[in-house]
Amino acid sequence: MMSSGHLGFLLTVSLLFPVAGNTGTITTPGIVANTTAAALSCMRWMPIGMCFWLRCSWSGCRVRTSIKIGHYNPDLVVSSYNELGGNPWVEIRTTLGLAQKTAATGLLGALLPVPIDSAGNRTEGSADKRDHKNLVFRETDAIGHPLNSLSGIVAGVGLLCQSQTASFFPYFQSGLDALSWRQEVPEIFYPASLLPGLREIGTWPLQTWGGVYPRTGWTTQAEEPKAAAINAQRAGDIATRIGQPHIYIPITGSSGSGQRVWPPGPLVEKDRRTGTWQMLVPR
Numbered sequence: 001m002m003s004s005g006h007l008g009f010l011l012t013v014s015l016l017f018p019v020a021g022n023t024g025t026i027t028t029p030g031i032v033a034n035t036t037a038a039a040l041s042c043m044r045w046m047p048i049g050m051c052f053w054l055r056c057s058w059s060g061c062r063v064r065t066s067i068k069i070g071h072y073n074p075d076l077v078v079s080s081y082n083e084l085g086g087n088p089w090v091e092i093r094t095t096l097g098l099a100q101k102t103a104a105t106g107l108l109g110a111l112l113p114v115p116i117d118s119a120g121n122r123t124e125g126s127a128d129k130r131d132h133k134n135l136v137f138r139e140t141d142a143i144g145h146p147l148n149s150l151s152g153i154v155a156g157v158g159l160l161c162q163s164q165t166a167s168f169f170p171y172f173q174s175g176l177d178a179l180s181w182r183q184e185v186p187e188i189f190y191p192a193s194l195l196p197g198l199r200e201i202g203t204w205p206l207q208t209w210g211g212v213y214p215r216t217g218w219t220t221q222a223e224e225p226k227a228a229a230i231n232a233q234r235a236g237d238i239a240t241r242i243g244q245p246h247i248y249i250p251i252t253g254s255s256g257s258g259q260r261v262w263p264p265g266p267l268v269e270k271d272r273r274t275g276t277w278q279m280l281v282p283r
Contacts, residue, residue, distance in 0.1 A: 050068060088281060
């Protein structure tokens with residue numbers, strides 16, 4: 001096997017999310033333990049081709065070959081939860097929760113028609129028929145997975161592809177994107193927001209969970225886990241694209257490991273080539 005500078009990898013995204021509707025929490029060691037325990041089934045490490053490299057110098061040219069490897073990397077931990085600043089990831093809630101809540105309430109609280117800390121509330125239906133209260137709001141964060149630093153060490157010896165994300169880095173926090181995450185402008189003007197069946201999670205029209213668009217914290221869904229999953233998909237959709245009308249940091253940087261990496265591109269629902277999910281909590 002050639003050195004890491006000559007290896008070609010197909011990097012795909014493995015996102016993890018705690019589902020709303022449960023008071024459970026998870027710690028960094030818990031995330032690492034759950035991810036490593038599922039590595040063999042989730043990683044899908046496999047040779048997918050060969051790379052040919054033409055190297056030329058004053059003395060002539062020669063062709064070198066290396067194996068091309070494809071696998072999933074745990075790039076993000078995506079959390080969908082009830083209250084602003086209440087991320088179920090304990091360390092993130094401790095370090096970023098208060099700052100997120102302070103920034104959101106201080107800058108945008110007076111501009112919003114609903115209380116900025118009103119997440120987790122169902123706003124339609126009667127109190128005695130839970131399934132009829134379908135409009136749900138959730139906060140959602142996308143944070144760099146804690147295993148990314150370790151994968152960079154392994155990537156240095158040519159065994160894995162280094163992640164494009166940085167551990168513990170907040171790529172998307174709905175509290176900082178409070179205005180766009182709570183309002184439908186300009187998201188409502190996207191074709192996928194207006195035309196049923198476009199960008200659906202599930203099979204439209206009979207087996208759909210909901211639409212990716214508009215990418216806000218509001219979902220119309222009777223089941224709490226499905227509502228949380230929709231928000232997680234929306235956050236991943238935003239974070240893996242550039243130029244979106246939200247406050248976030250796009251995942252576009254190179255791995256910096258000297259490897260030749262082919263990233264999977266933006267996350268697309270129902271397309272495993274762009275990413276897959278592992279649920280952390282509730283279990």
